[in-house]
Amino acid sequence: MRFDATRDAARQQWAAFAPRAGADYAAQRNLDRGPNEPATVSRLSPYLRTRLLLESEVALATAQMHGDAAEKFVQEVCWRTYWKGWLERRPQVWHDYQTELLRCASQRRLPDYQRAISGETGIACFDAWATELRDTGYLHNHARMWAASIWIFTLRLPWVLGADWFLTHLLDGDAASNTLSWRWVGGLHTAGKHYLARADNIARFTQGRFDPRGQLVEDAAPLGQPQHPPAGPVPTSSVVDANARTGWLLHADDLDGDGQLHRQLRQRLARPLDATAVLRSGDEAMLSPPVQAFRSAAREDARQRLAAAPVVDVEAVLAWAKDAELQQLVMPYVPVGAAQDALAAPIRQWRASGLTVATQVREWDAAFWPHAAKGFFQLRRAIPDVLSDLRTTEAGSAWGR
Numbered sequence: 228m229r230f231d232a233t234r235d236a237a238r239q240q241w242a243a244f245a246p247r248a249g250a251d252y253a254a255q256r257n258l259d260r261g262p263n264e265p266a267t268v269s270r271l272s273p274y275l276r277t278r279l280l281l282e283s284e285v286a287l288a289t290a291q292m293h294g295d296a297a298e299k300f301v302q303e304v305c306w307r308t309y310w311k312g313w314l315e316r317r318p319q320v321w322h323d324y325q326t327e328l329l330r331c332a333s334q335r336r337l338p339d340y341q342r343a344i345s346g347e348t349g350i351a352c353f354d355a356w357a358t359e360l361r362d363t364g365y366l367h368n369h370a371r372m373w374a375a376s377i378w379i380f381t382l383r384l385p386w387v388l389g390a391d392w393f394l395t396h397l398l399d400g401d402a403a404s405n406t407l408s409w410r411w412v413g414g415l416h417t418a419g420k421h422y423l424a425r426a427d428n429i430a431r432f433t434q435g436r437f438d439p440r441g442q443l444v445e446d447a448a449p450l451g452q453p454q455h456p457p458a459g460p461v462p463t464s465s466v467v468d469a470n471a472r473t474g475w476l477l478h479a480d481d482l483d484g485d486g487q488l489h490r491q492l493r494q495r496l497a498r499p500l501d502a503t504a505v506l507r508s509g510d511e512a513m514l515s516p517p518v519q520a521f522r523s524a525a526r527e528d529a530r531q532r533l534a535a536a537p538v539v540d541v542e543a544v545l546a547w548a549k550d551a552e553l554q555q556l557v558m559p560y561v562p563v564g565a566a567q568d569a570l571a572a573p574i575r576q577w578r579a580s581g582l583t584v585a586t587q588v589r590e591w592d593a594a595f596w597p598h599a600a601k602g603f604f605q606l607r608r609a610i611p612d613v614l615s616d617l618r619t620t621e622a623g624s625a626w627g628r
């Protein structure tokens with residue numbers, strides 16, 4: 228399993244998977260055949276995470292190619308959108324997770340924790356997933372569910388430490404999908420629902436590669452009652468001053484793989500763009516070396532697409548903006564997560580020095596996030612209408628570029 232962090236590699240992987248994104252995916256996606264066998268799923272998540280590839284691209288193309296049989300794959304893509312929208316509207320859940328993570332820090336020294344992250348628990352399936360995660364930066368969705376459940380209910384380790392372990396090592400590590408999936412497994416997201424990994428289910432969906440009979444706690448209470456803050460407002464795009472000297476700044480939460488945001492910005496401006504750059508946002512020090520390498524290569528790919536624009540560290544943005552005599556910085560919206568946290572103080576500083584900072588929310592997010600106030604069902608119901616609307620916009624016509 229290999230992930231090259233380029234738009235070309237993302238498109239090749241998508242092109243190879245697309246014919247199977249319909250009925251085959253719906254029938255087989257729960258099978259985890261292991262890292263060395265052909266996947267039943269797309270393995271596109273590292274690309275969607277960095278937006279080297281866009282949700283709109285794969286969803287619209289799947290719907291076009293497979294008709295009704297595209298439903299399952301499109302829904303799964305929309306789970307990512309749902310988690311992101313849900314967290315955008317309740318950022319406190321991310322901040323509470325981080326507070327809890329700090330509170331549990333001392334438990335990282337415990338032998339049980341060390342054995343779990345090193346793949347030395349003696350539970351063969353869990354140990355194999357721990358090794359696979361470390362070596363490849365990827366796990367099948369079912370393996371993530373089983374591993375998280377075993378972590379919480381069999382190994383009895385704090386869920387936040389497990390979520391952090393995943394977030395550090397997954398190439399697709401994402402504040403929303405990861406934190407909220409761990410909360411869902413533990414029973415903290417949906418009342419009355421927690422996920423208990425069962426040995427017979429693991430044996431069946433790994434096609435007998437593992438059979439942890441007698442090793443798992445298969446009957447346990449959820450970690451607690453879900454207590455969610457009320458849903459807040461949906462983020463919106465800022466106003467762009469069409470006449471200001473403007474710099475375009477990409478970052479690893481949205482590397483604008485299809486160039487849609489870049490095109491839209493140029494259309495909105497009454498003058499040519501004055502500078503472009505790719506931002507190193509300063510939140511990656513804790514990530515595993517393979518994840519750092521993936522993000523760095525993804526930035527390099529974006530840099531080349533932007534005619535060799537520089538990669539600038541967050542501390543160097545003001546100097547770069549000053550050199551280009553910028554009055555305005557425009558960026559893709561930075562979602563709730565580590566990059567948003569890392570950029571909060573610098574953005575205040577940029578503004579204090581006289582720069583306007585405008586962020587742009589994608590059409591896809593703007594259309595779906597209003598439906599992410601409660602459960603996934605509400606968003607799922609909106610999928611046909613949103614896709615139909617998007618087909619008539621830039622996002623819909625971008626596929627193929």
Ligand SMILES: Cc1cc2nc3c(=O)[nH]c(=O)nc-3n(C[C@H](O)[C@H](O)[C@H](O)COP(=O)(O)OP(=O)(O)OC[C@H]3O[C@@H](n4cnc5c(N)ncnc54)[C@H](O)[C@@H]3O)c2cc1C
Nearest residue numbers: 268269270271272303304307368371399400401404405408
């Ligand atoms: C405990 C746990 C932690 C997770 N952490 C992350 C994470 O940090 N980042 C992340 O992108 N996903 C996360 N997921 C969701 C899901 O496991 C991955 O998105 C999926 O396995 C990626 O593999 P794929 O691209 O082959 O998926 P496919 O099945 O081919 O699906 C296509 C795309 O749809 C989206 N998707 C599919 N299933 C889900 C799902 N259940 N939730 C959200 N999006 C989904 C992904 O963007 C994925 O690339 C987590 C799930 C669990 C149970």
